[in-house]
Amino acid sequence: MVIKKSLITLCFLVAQSMAVASPDIQHWQTKNGAEVYFVPSNDLPMVDVRVVFDAGSARDAETGKNLSGTALMTNGLLSEGAAGDDAQVLAEKFEAVGAVFGNGSLKDMAWLSVRSLRDDRYLQPALINLKNIISLPDFSKGAFKREIERLKISVKAGKQSPDSIASQRFFAELYGDHPYAQPSEGTDESLRKIKLKHLKDFYKKYYVAKNAVIGIVGQLTTEEAKKIAMDLVSDLSAGEHAKKLPEVKALAESKTIHIDFPSRQSSVMMGQVGLARGDVDYYALYLGNHAFGGSGFGSRLMQKVREDRGLAYSVYSYFSPMHVQGPFMIGLKTRNDQLGEAMDIIHAELNKYVNEGPGQDELNDSLKNITGGFPLRIDSNKKIVEYLSVIGFYSLPLNHLDTFVGNINQQSKKKVDEALKRRIHPDKMLTVIVGAKNK
Amino acid sequence: MILKKSGAVVVMMVLLSGLSACQTKPEETIQTKLKSSVSESGVYSFMLENGMKVLVKPDHRSPVAVSQVWYKVGSSYEYDGITGVSHALEHMMFKGTRNLKSGEFSEIIAANGGSENAFTGQDYTAYFQRISSDRLELCLQHEADRMRNLQLNEDEFKKEIEVIKEERRSRTDDKPTSLTYERFNAAAFINSSYQQPIIGWMEDLNSMHLDDLSQWYKTWYAPNNATLVVAGDVDPQQIKAWAEKYFGVLKASRIIPPKPRREAKQMGERRITVKLPAKVPYLLMGYKVPVMNTAEDEKEIYALEVLAGVLDGGDSSRLSQYLVRETEIATSAGAGYNPYARQQTLFLFDGSPREGHSINELEAAIKKQILVIQKKPPSIQELNRVKAQVLSASVYEKDSVFYQAMQLGTLETVGVGWQKKDEYLKKIQQVTAQQVQAVAIKYLQDDSLTVATLDPQSTSTKKQKRSKPAAGGRRGH
Numbered sequence: 061m062v063i064k065k066s067l068i069t070l071c072f073l074v075a076q077s078m079a080v081a082s083p084d085i086q087h088w089q090t091k092n093g094a095e096v097y098f099v100p101s102n103d104l105p106m107v108d109v110r111v112v113f114d115a116g117s118a119r120d121a122e123t124g125k126n127l128s129g130t131a132l133m134t135n136g137l138l139s140e141g142a143a144g145d146d147a148q149v150l151a152e153k154f155e156a157v158g159a160v161f162g163n164g165s166l167k168d169m170a171w172l173s174v175r176s177l178r179d180d181r182y183l184q185p186a187l188i189n190l191k192n193i194i195s196l197p198d199f200s201k202g203a204f205k206r207e208i209e210r211l212k213i214s215v216k217a218g219k220q221s222p223d224s225i226a227s228q229r230f231f232a233e234l235y236g237d238h239p240y241a242q243p244s245e246g247t248d249e250s251l252r253k254i255k256l257k258h259l260k261d262f263y264k265k266y267y268v269a270k271n272a273v274i275g276i277v278g279q280l281t282t283e284e285a286k287k288i289a290m291d292l293v294s295d296l297s298a299g300e301h302a303k304k305l306p307e308v309k310a311l312a313e314s315k316t317i318h319i320d321f322p323s324r325q326s327s328v329m330m331g332q333v334g335l336a337r338g339d340v341d342y343y344a345l346y347l348g349n350h351a352f353g354g355s356g357f358g359s360r361l362m363q364k365v366r367e368d369r370g371l372a373y374s375v376y377s378y379f380s381p382m383h384v385q386g387p388f389m390i391g392l393k394t395r396n397d398q399l400g401e402a403m404d405i406i407h408a409e410l411n412k413y414v415n416e417g418p419g420q421d422e423l424n425d426s427l428k429n430i431t432g433g434f435p436l437r438i439d440s441n442k443k444i445v446e447y448l449s450v451i452g453f454y455s456l457p458l459n460h461l462d463t464f465v466g467n468i469n470q471q472s473k474k475k476v477d478e479a480l481k482r483r484i485h486p487d488k489m490l491t492v493i494v495g496a497k498n499k
Numbered sequence: 500m501i502l503k504k505s506g507a508v509v510v511m512m513v514l515l516s517g518l519s520a521c522q523t524k525p526e527e528t529i530q531t532k533l534k535s536s537v538s539e540s541g542v543y544s545f546m547l548e549n550g551m552k553v554l555v556k557p558d559h560r561s562p563v564a565v566s567q568v569w570y571k572v573g574s575s576y577e578y579d580g581i582t583g584v585s586h587a588l589e590h591m592m593f594k595g596t597r598n599l600k601s602g603e604f605s606e607i608i609a610a611n612g613g614s615e616n617a618f619t620g621q622d623y624t625a626y627f628q629r630i631s632s633d634r635l636e637l638c639l640q641h642e643a644d645r646m647r648n649l650q651l652n653e654d655e656f657k658k659e660i661e662v663i664k665e666e667r668r669s670r671t672d673d674k675p676t677s678l679t680y681e682r683f684n685a686a687a688f689i690n691s692s693y694q695q696p697i698i699g700w701m702e703d704l705n706s707m708h709l710d711d712l713s714q715w716y717k718t719w720y721a722p723n724n725a726t727l728v729v730a731g732d733v734d735p736q737q738i739k740a741w742a743e744k745y746f747g748v749l750k751a752s753r754i755i756p757p758k759p760r761r762e763a764k765q766m767g768e769r770r771i772t773v774k775l776p777a778k779v780p781y782l783l784m785g786y787k788v789p790v791m792n793t794a795e796d797e798k799e800i801y802a803l804e805v806l807a808g809v810l811d812g813g814d815s816s817r818l819s820q821y822l823v824r825e826t827e828i829a830t831s832a833g834a835g836y837n838p839y840a841r842q843q844t845l846f847l848f849d850g851s852p853r854e855g856h857s858i859n860e861l862e863a864a865i866k867k868q869i870l871v872i873q874k875k876p877p878s879i880q881e882l883n884r885v886k887a888q889v890l891s892a893s894v895y896e897k898d899s900v901f902y903q904a905m906q907l908g909t910l911e912t913v914g915v916g917w918q919k920k921d922e923y924l925k926k927i928q929q930v931t932a933q934q935v936q937a938v939a940i941k942y943l944q945d946d947s948l949t950v951a952t953l954d955p956q957s958t959s960t961k962k963q964k965r966s967k968p969a970a971g972g973r974r975g976h
Contacts, residue, residue, distance in 0.1 A: 103560045106894055147824060151815035155884050158891025177891050206827055209853060213779055213830040220675050220778040220958060320960045322776045323673040325665065357605045367602065370658030373666035393669050425610055432612020435631050439561035440898045496960060
């Protein structure tokens with residue numbers, strides 16, 4: 061299946077990561093300080109475990125100047141050798157019992173995860189393997205050299221993608237000297253600079269119990285889940301929680317950057333700094349953005365740019381709430397020669413929306429969609445375990461999910477209008493365009 | 500692991516089929532009209548009087564449901580000059596019927612908290628909604644409406660075809676690996692319609708008319724060419740009643756199956772180079788292989804699946820082990836095989852070389868792995884690993900109602916029959932190391948191989964303008 065009618069799912073994902081499930085969440089701490097969130101789920105004989113560390117690329121800058129990529133490399137290297145087992149053996153140990161291992165690192169979070177059958181013959185070896193990866197990584201020279209070379213090629217491949225070029229520049233310009241400015245995957249320069257020692261130091265500092273959140277969903281009793289969580293991090297030192305990230309400074313004036321690139325479409329990213337997790341305006345802006353560019357079909361941007369004029373396949377907007385202010389972003393791709401027309405529409409629509417807010421009917425539609433669609437957000441173990449880690453990671457209240465619908469319903473046109481006016485400044489937008497100029 | 504070690508297309512293949520847990524051979528569904536039956540895996544099936552199939556998979560874990568309507572039509576049903584018409588029609592299916600204005604179906608679903616979309620493949624076009632199960636009836640009602648009452652409008656089409664061209668630029672033209680994959684398919688198939696891109700050639704999109712879509716709609720959109728799949732918190736009897744109420748009243752059409760266009764025998768290796776602005780070289784290799792539908796011996800299909808698992812079923816599989824880690828020739832390398840297609844397809848390999856290694860070295864390294872497995876059957880450990888993964892995947896897949904519905908819809912629509920899903924686990928467990936070796940020997944032969952190489956050209960716009968289309972072009976880097 062190659063073609064979907066739209067990118068709705070993608071936009072939804074971004075929006076969804078903030079809402080949470082209303083299953084009964086149990087919460088406790090391990091002795092050495094890891095926060096554990098557990099939801100029993102007895103229908104399927106399986107278990108999901110997700111361990112999240114405050115060890116994303118936002119921490120690269122704390123390691124040293126121009127060392128972006130350190131967080132990603134550290135996370136990636138854990139499973140390339142641990143407790144004397146090399147990457148091959150570690151992978152075999154998971155796969156021989158049908159377990160699925162995952163890991164990754166973005167700006168805020170770095171995580172490791174395992175999905176396994178419940179039967180102890182499969183589950184226990186998978187958990188022991190995960191524990192070794194988390195607590196006894198080898199950081200061998202060979203694996204380091206291999207993986208950093210692979211990462212360099214990935215960075216190189218990014219330079220053949222208009223979206224990736226645009227995104228990197230967008231974050232660099234928007235965040236200036238803030239750690240969010242640097243790409244998680246690093247740059248040519250930083251990857252030449254990173255040494256194995258940087259990774260070891262990074263690991264020691266951030267892969268510690270007090271900096272960890274564990275999400276568990278599956279066919280387990282509370283006692284079993286407690287034992288699993290305790291064992292998993294028992295060899296980690298308590299350490300300290302990572303410190304608060306610096307505040308973000310918003311751009312003082314608008315800025316437009318056009319990068320010439322031989323693509324048929326121009327990729328546009330336009331935005332400014334938006335929301336932090338737990339922001340007072342979160343619900344108002346989530347709702348306000350939904351009708352503007354967050355809901356796919358039916359959103360203003362989709363209507364004006366795609367449905368009315370056929371100018372784009374994908375056009376959207378979202379807030380991406382992070383530890384400190386994540387971006388508010390509008391994205392669009394259009395044939396190079398229609399760029400001007402498309403940008404005029406976006407500017408006009410944004411101005412109008414911030415001035416007038418959504419129509420009452422639009423707002424009602426959004427409310428119905430968000431509240432009526434709530435059960436879809438929590439209909440699988442996979443989604444629930446991801447929500448657990450978000451709740452834990454951002455210290456959201458345990459009843460975040462129970463209150464989500466209520467919080468959305470409490471918004472009014474007045475609240476939304478005011479929040480939009482207060483938080484979105486059309487005269488201070490950053491715009492990055494990648495595409496062939498003068499075509 | 501920092502980055503996925505499999506290559507891009509193999510990842511695409513997973514998206515495409517995603518069906519590591521089902522299969523079947525063409526088999527007539529012998530079901531009495533309106534009498535429903537329950538399968539081993541808890542799937543209820545019945546057929547409406549007009550010939551429409553209905554499959555229901557109850558799953559009461561959450562108060563949600565997914566509805567999918569699958570049509571037996573896709574890019575492989577198309578012929579020269581109208582490529583992309585199935586997908587274009589899919590877009591226009593959201594543009595109004597005799598009863599609803601353009602976009603209104605989407606609005607109704609959104610107002611009820613649902614999400615909806617559609618997808619087109621080589622062998623199918625499908626429309627779906629995810630929604631609270633108490634709102635499901637709406638989906639069936641309006642899907643039935645647009646099956647027969649679509650209003651194709653010229654003004655809407657003129658805009659939408661431009662949207663589709665933007666989609667093509669975005670998905671294919673501006674993505675070096677996708678564009679290479681498109682050219683690779685075009686080169687690999689001699690006469691099979693699998694040579695055509697699902698989204699269509701730009702040339703064909705430029706000359707497409709509303710009439711092409713009308714014709715296509717009349718030809719293929721009928722209850723007896725469709726399957727309704729519902730999964731989630733539903734009662735099969737209720738679904739049956741709604742299906743009869745909404746779809747049962749629709750008239751059947753005379754459906755003339757597409758011409759077979761079975762692929763002619765390949766007589767020697769085919770090889771192409773794709774030169775375009777890019778940074779990283781990329782290799783694609785494909786061997787012609789049978790699928791469940793075309794297999795003389797079904798065992799071979801399961802053996803080919805296990806072969807793909809031995810080569811690229813996880814980070815411990817051979818391509819990651821030898822190409823990425825031991826020899827460090829590849830930065831990524833993958834293999835993939837999708838047996839759920841109407842026609843013969845390709846056993847794929849893809850990858851990118853590490854800095855300092857060439858595409859030729861990468862190709863030689865992949866061929867060496869093929870030779871190794873042709874000479875010596877896989878080990879018991881490897882076989883057990885693949886089988887364990889298949890077994891666990893059959894449990895994990897139950898975590899997603901959407902995926903469960905996808906499996907049923909795909910199997911049924913490509914002609915394999917949804918019932919094959921029930922046999923899958925057992926059949927995989929029966930595969931022997933010798934069978935895996937045997938299919939590697941039989942099918943991974945140079946004479947049926949196609950190779951495509953992405954040869955990166957400068958991405959600097961300035962140089963390009965000055966040097967015009969240089970005849971030879973430079974080699975990568």
